[in-house]
Amino acid sequence: MANQKNQSEMPNGHLHELFVDELRDVLGAEKQLLKGLKKLSQHATNETLKMAFDEHYAQTEQQIERLKEVFSTIGMTARAKKCKAMEGLLGEADEIIESFEPGQVLDAALISAAQKVEHYEIASYGCLVTYASLMEHTEAQDLLQATLDEEKETDIKLTDIAMTEVNVAA
């Protein structure tokens, strides 16, 4: 794999190729998610939930920019690859949308679908933060940690909406 930094110059350089591959995967995942979040928002009935999806859409756009910055901190051009996991998760969200009428139960199902996405992203960014730390890519690590924190906050927010608004009997 082409890389501009000599792998022997950094600690744990054996992780470099894996790091770049995971960065491309998560960049692809975020781009695919933009489309997915639009759909989730369109089919949500609860206003708080709709707003949470819309906010996360804007946040995802920023996270994409942040990922491009991460690539540039290691002297590489940002390139995405198709994320098969995100494709699968969003495919399941589509099935849910087809299976339930708009309303409380669909909203609960949309939260579940979105939380599965968040957990995938938390795992991805968590690993990327670890790799960046081991290779002492400090700048990249800080950027990735910022996104990891946002993904965790989103997950907590979704649980909160489920507990206080959507999953409780009207």
Ligand SMILES: [Fe+2]
């Ligand atoms: Fe994200």
